[in-house]
Amino acid sequence: MVRVVKLGIKRPATRPLLPDPEPREVRHTLFSVDDHLMEPPHTFEGRLPAKLAERAPRVVETEEGHEVWVIEDTPYFQVGFMCVAGRPREDHRVEPSRYDEVRKGCWDIHARIKDMDIGGVWASVNFPSGVTGFGGTLFSELEDHELGLACVRAWNDWLFEEWHGSYPDRIVPLGITFLTDPQLGAAEIRRNAKRGFTAVTMPEQPHKQGLPPIFDSYWEPIIQACAETETVMNLHVGSSGFASMPPGAPLLELGATLFQSMAFDSCAEWLWSGWPARYPELKIAMSEGGIAWVAGLIDRLDNLMARSGYGSGWPDKSISPSECLRRNFWFCMIDDPSTISTKDAIGVENILFESDFPHGDGTWPDTQEVMQRLLGNLPEEEIRMIAHENAAKLYRHPVPAGIRP
Numbered sequence: 001m002v003r004v005v006k007l008g009i010k011r012p013a014t015r016p017l018l019p020d021p022e023p024r025e026v027r028h029t030l031f032s033v034d035d036h037l038m039e040p041p042h043t044f045e046g047r048l049p050a051k052l053a054e055r056a057p058r059v060v061e062t063e064e065g066h067e068v069w070v071i072e073d074t075p076y077f078q079v080g081f082m083c084v085a086g087r088p089r090e091d092h093r094v095e096p097s098r099y100d101e102v103r104k105g106c107w108d109i110h111a112r113i114k115d116m117d118i119g120g121v122w123a124s125v126n127f128p129s130g131v132t133g134f135g136g137t138l139f140s141e142l143e144d145h146e147l148g149l150a151c152v153r154a155w156n157d158w159l160f161e162e163w164h165g166s167y168p169d170r171i172v173p174l175g176i177t178f179l180t181d182p183q184l185g186a187a188e189i190r191r192n193a194k195r196g197f198t199a200v201t202m203p204e205q206p207h208k209q210g211l212p213p214i215f216d217s218y219w220e221p222i223i224q225a226c227a228e229t230e231t232v233m234n235l236h237v238g239s240s241g242f243a244s245m246p247p248g249a250p251l252l253e254l255g256a257t258l259f260q261s262m263a264f265d266s267c268a269e270w271l272w273s274g275w276p277a278r279y280p281e282l283k284i285a286m287s288e289g290g291i292a293w294v295a296g297l298i299d300r301l302d303n304l305m306a307r308s309g310y311g312s313g314w315p316d317k318s319i320s321p322s323e324c325l326r327r328n329f330w331f332c333m334i335d336d337p338s339t340i341s342t343k344d345a346i347g348v349e350n351i352l353f354e355s356d357f358p359h360g361d362g363t364w365p366d367t368q369e370v371m372q373r374l375l376g377n378l379p380e381e382e383i384r385m386i387a388h389e390n391a392a393k394l395y396r397h398p399v400p401a402g403i404r405p
Contacts, residue, residue, distance in 0.1 A: 005061050007308060011065050014101050015088045026120040027372050029384030029399060031388035033172075033332050034236070034287045034354035035362075037126045037163065038083055038106040039069075039155075047154035048058040054146055056154070057131060067098045069131040070207075071151075076130055083360030084114070084364075092360060106358050110168045116170065120368040120390065121355055123153070123184060123397055125172040125203055126163065127236055127287070128155065135203035135239030137211075145180060149354045150187075152178045156192055164196075172395050174199035179211055182218055184224035193229035198395045200226065201287075203256060204235035204266040207296065214273045232330075232394055237263050238286040263289025264297060266328065271301075277316035278330035283394060285330045288361070291351060294331050295342035326350055333386075334361055335370055343382070352394070370390040 036177060039061040048056045057071045084092045091101075105115035116124060123179040132138055132155060139155075142148035155300035156175040164173040175192045177185040177200055191201055202222070207213040226233050243262050263286050265334035276282050301321040306313035312319055332352045333340075343351060353371065356362035363370040375383050392399045 002346050002358050012093070015091055017101075019087060020086075023118045023366045024365055027277055027368050028375075028383065028387045029402075030121045030353060030355070030367060030371060031123045031391040031397070031399070032121050032355040032357070032367075033285060033330075033352045033391050033395075034334075035121075035124045035215060035236075035357045036082065036106075036129065036359055037112070038099075038102065038129050039158070040107045041129050042078050042184055043131075043158045044151065044154050046405070047157050048150045048303035052150050055144075055163070057151060065098070067349075071131075071138070072144075072147075076132060076138065083358045084360050094276050097220060103358060104125065109163050110355070113167055113170055115357065115364065119357065119366075121356060121357075122400060123141075123170055123172060123391070124355075125174050125199060125234070125395065126159075127174065127234070128159075128176060132176055133209075135201055135209075135236065137179060137203055137209045137239075139176075140179035141210075141342070146339040148180065149178050149184055152176055153190060153191075156188070156197070158359065160192070160195065160197065160206075169398055172199060172397050174201060176201060177222065179203075179209075182221040183231040189222065189225040190229060191229055191269065193231055193299040194224075197231065198397065199232040199234055199285075201234040201236055201239065204237065204262075204286075205240040205269065207241040212267040214269060214275070219275070221298060223275045223279055223282060225257075227281040230283065230396070232283045232285055234285045234287050235266060237289050240266075248405075258294050259288065260290045264293040266295055267294075267325075267351055268297065271321060271325055271329070272313075274315045277319070279325065283330070285332060285352065285394070286326055287332050288334070288354065288356060290334045290339075291331045291336050291342065291346060292339040295339070298345060299324065301325065332392070333374075334363060335374060337374055340374060340378075343378075343386075348382050348385050349390055353386055355389075357376050362371045 044056040058071050059067055060070050061067055068075045080096050083106045086103040104111035133230045138150040139148040160173050164360045173196055175197050177188045179185055203209050212218040237259045243255055243258040267286050305320055326347045330350050330352050332354045334354055334356055354363055357364045388399055
């Protein structure tokens, strides 16, 4: 690594990682639909065309001792709070981090499987980190579109070959796509689907990233590609940035508090965009949004259609908005103890489970215990649906022969 970047961010003292916890008792077969990874430094090596190889994203060390990604001479750092699993509580800070300061399972697939086994998670959907712009936006923003598309394809190749390919039964292949040209983006979704990808992610509110709003016909090639290939569109809260906040507001604290309201907003926008009504096969997962708000959204939709008359612009008269919501959308819960009682209003078949490893909201290594406390009193059939069956069906992913409970 070469010291070429100066961030001006002082490096605080960092404590050693905590020892590996003991593997937890496995009570349930768990399928987590929202976990995260930290791309290793070699991610793009040998995966871009020869003429672009020297411009590939790379990891450099800063003058202050941070390790950051550099793309086209611009640094993009991994912030410490993105990978807090296994770090002492005092080190849960917003700052650039080094690879040796986080658990190896954040960026090494073999160590990740070990961490999944410790927490009792069978299968996992993994979202990209800041080097992609979270929802794939960063590569689409590059001035050189050829380089941006090559980076998108290289990231997908790495994910499929190294991360998914090493453990195909344990890792669901989720890709990113090119957003600046929807035709090229659709082609990338189709390319990935042909080799086994079952999911893609993009920003949940693209207009916040300077892209057209989802109400624009601009997005139809990507929507159509997802519907026709059964590729699940994963809309992760925060992939378009934090919620709008007044001056002086505590960005991290208030932004994290508003995650569920952000999920409500983006879900309502996608529903009223008309894409789910026009494409019945379209599958949308609202990642890391929880479920507390979903029953309230359903109530409001039914009110609009039954009494207020405010829903007269709904495009498909053969199905109501709330019915379309249950047909086309899935909702991801981490720990929603006070609102699991709304499961029947939402539809048990629409609820998925996530552990959010290795983020601050994550339940690792006590994921099994959290799941038991949350769902242990439900009928066994419903526990299986939420724990793994709904996700396995949605992502067309195998589950092990020995099913628990």
